[in-house]
Amino acid sequence: MGRQRLPVIVSLGGFSGAGRTSGHHGVARMAYGAMARPTQERTLSALGAMMGIADPLDREQYILDHTLIRRIESQHFDVDAVLWNQRFPTESNGHPVTFDIERRHLPDDIPPNWKITPTSVTHVNVNIQGQQEFLLPTEREFEVKAACQLPTGYEPGKLYASRSHPRGLQMTVCAASDTLGYLGIDWETIRQKVPADQISVYAGSAMGQLDNFGAGGLLKSRYIGKRVTSKYCPLSLVEMPSDFINGYILGTMGSTGATAGACASFLYNMKNGIADIRAGRARVAFVGAAEAPIHPEVMEGYYAMGALASDKELRALDGLDAGAELDYRRACRPFSNNCGFTIAESAQMIILMDDELAMELGATIFGAAPEVFVNADGFKKSISGPGVGNYITMGRALAATRAMLGEDLLRHGGMVQAHGTGTPQNRVTESEIMSRVAGAFGIEQWPVTALKCYLGHSLGAASGDQVTATLSMWAHGVLPGITTIEELAADVSTEHLAFSREHRHFDPEQSAYAIINSKGFGGNNASATMLSPAITRRMLQQRYSAEEWRNYEAANEKVREAQHDHDEGMIAGTREPVYHFDYGVLLDGDVDLGPRQMSVGGLPVNLDLPNPFDDMKL
Structure with missing residues (x-):
């Protein structure tokens, strides 16, 4: 096989219950107790900017109490009525x-x-x-009262002219804008350098836009005596996040869409972006997912399946009386005695580039994403139950890691981001898979993290939470502990695995890879191999000369300054979301056609394509 372009991650952004992803603030909130005081204060400032709090350091406890998993707040719905x-x-x-x-x-x-x-x-x-x-x-009274909501006071639709957009699309606009700003490179520079058809966008949601401005309004308006509007149908579609990113933020004309794979949807879309870059179809891929499922109708569906942790079941777990107050912060308990997952809202995005373009532009390299493996379960009894496909995805992800890094780094330089939903079925099946696969590859004490104990389960965006958090863990050198549990359940497999309730510090320079694992309803299994920034730098230095590397580092200094300025601007509240409505719309007259090349809005598109089946040429 010839030389392939390496997909490197050059930006990350978005918003979850932990706050803003760019600047690595989300993980700093999750592992707050393990952070040095200056990092804590900066994260409080970042959260305060989102929550509209002018004196965040003076309101530290309020900010901590109104982030991550907590009782559902009234801006979503009244759980008591x-x-x-x-x-x-x-x-x-x-x-x-x-x-x-x-x-x-x-x-x-x-x-x-x-x-x-x-x-x-x-x-x-x-x-x-x-x-x-x-x-x-x-x-x-609603049976389920816990969810991971965006920080209290953060309303993405108020930050731009949202025009009755569903909440998931409001979050898309703000998350994509954050990711674009954190890139540290002017987007117009990239548009002028990269052909119009070589920028891909893959983003979506597992369930579409289900609130009253999307599919929810479409399906129930007539039943409650209201009128169906022209926006309900198009704005409800699963791929609408990618359409908004193309049409209102980036203005791109390359490959686009959304591959839905239930809870693994983000990884499915990352697989598309990786494939485009490795095959040379794209030089840039914008990948993301946004999910806003905190609605009584959606939650009732998951509750009816027995999937959500209800108040009644949480009280039974803790031996509490019917009227006793619950600690909703501990609603999700991965790999412990548990009773269901906790639903969440989140929008997470990354930007991939091929290594050559990243080197040329001086882009900050947060890591690499060389592979995502997807496999189904085969025949199933329960369509929502776990199956054997995840053994294949995990095994292939580790095999790919071994092929790239060798046996020693595979065994001693990695970690695994578990799907870790907090359900009894997941704790048994996923721990068994991780334990057996680690043993087969000779891994002992494989560090396991399970971020849903902080972030809940954001469905299609859940593996995006895992991917972006992994990049931030490498930045901070901290693995957040599974702090909501007291002990592992007796039926959890622990051989070859290293679980921890405590936050664990590690040396990012000694970390080589992470496996991101995701298991979706219907048998949608996905496992991704991600390479750390340290190992990615070492690999690139094998490919490029010392002079090329020095030139890259010099160019990267300005990019890092721009990224710092973005973070400062977000904290100061001076950065507004990018939203280009009725801006730069191209029409028939903007297209110039030739036999070997066309131009769209002045941007070239190559029409001189090779025959991929040359051996069968007539």
Whole structure:
């Protein structure tokens, strides 16, 4: 096989319950107790900027209490009084049901057992004989009260002209803008250097946009007596995050879309970006996912499956009485005695470049993403249950790591980011997979992290949480502990694995790789091999001369300054999201066509394509 371009990660950004991803603040919030005081203070400032707090250092406890997993707050819905419609059948029993109503509220088709009598110009009397079923608006206490929400006070739709965008798309705009700003390189420079069809965008969500501005409004408006708008249908689609990134942020015209793989969706899209770069189809790939599922309708679906940790089950775990107060911070307990996962909202993005372009532009290299492996489970009994496909993805990810780094670094230089949902099934099956695979490859004491204990389960964005957090762990030299648990469950496999409740410091220069593991409903298994910045630098220095490396480091100094300026601007509140509405729209007249090349808006597109099946040329 000839020389392939290495996909390197040159920016990361987004927002979760831990705060902002760029600047590595999210992991600093997760492992807050392990951070030096200056790092804590900067993270408090970053969170304070998001939450609208002018004196963050004076309100440290408030900020800590209103981030990560916690009781669902009122901006989402009132967990003590969730609105719903109770079936309300009536029977006249010889005495008719009668009431007055405005004419405009009468149904278009009057039921045959209704007798309508005008009482005024505007009102009528309705007399119903026999049976009639009504839906009565009422309230009930929700069974699940914990979720990982964005920091209290952060409302992405208020930061730009959101025009009734679903929350997931609001988060997309802000996360993509953050990632673009943290790149430290002017985007127009890249657009002018890279052909228009060689910038890929792959981003989506597992479930689409389900709030009242998307599919939620589309499906229920008529049932609650409201009008369906023209925005509901298009804005609800799964690939809409990539469409927004293309159409309103980057203005790109390359390959695009979203591959949905349930909870592994981010890794599925990262696989697309990696494949484009390694095959030479793209030089830049913008990869992401955004999910905003904290709605009673969505959560009720997962609760009905027995997947979510309910208040009743959490009390039973802790031996608490029915009225006892719960510690919602500990709702998600990966690999311990647990009862279900905790739902979350998150938007996470990365930018991949081929190594040659990154070297030329002086881009900061946060690591490399050479491989993502995806395998299904084969025949299944339960479509939502785990299966054997994850053995294949994990085994292939480690085999690829061994091929690139050798046996010694494989055995002593890595860590694994577990899917770690906090369900009884996951703790058994995933720990067994990790233990057996580690043993097969001769790994002893493989460090395991399980970030959902802080971030909850953000569905399609969950593996994005893992990927971006891994990059930040290498930046800080800290593995966040599984702090919500007291001990591992008895049925968790521990051989060859190193779990920890405590935060663990490590030397990033001695870390070589991480395996990111994700398991999605339906048998959507994905495992990614990620290389640390230290090992990526060593690899690139094998490919490029000493002079080329010096030139890269000189160019990177300005990029790092720009990244620092972005972080400072976000903390100061002077950076606004990028949102180009009705800006630079290209039309037919902007396209110049030739037989070997075309130009779109002045950007070249090569039409002189080789025949990939030259041996069968006629």
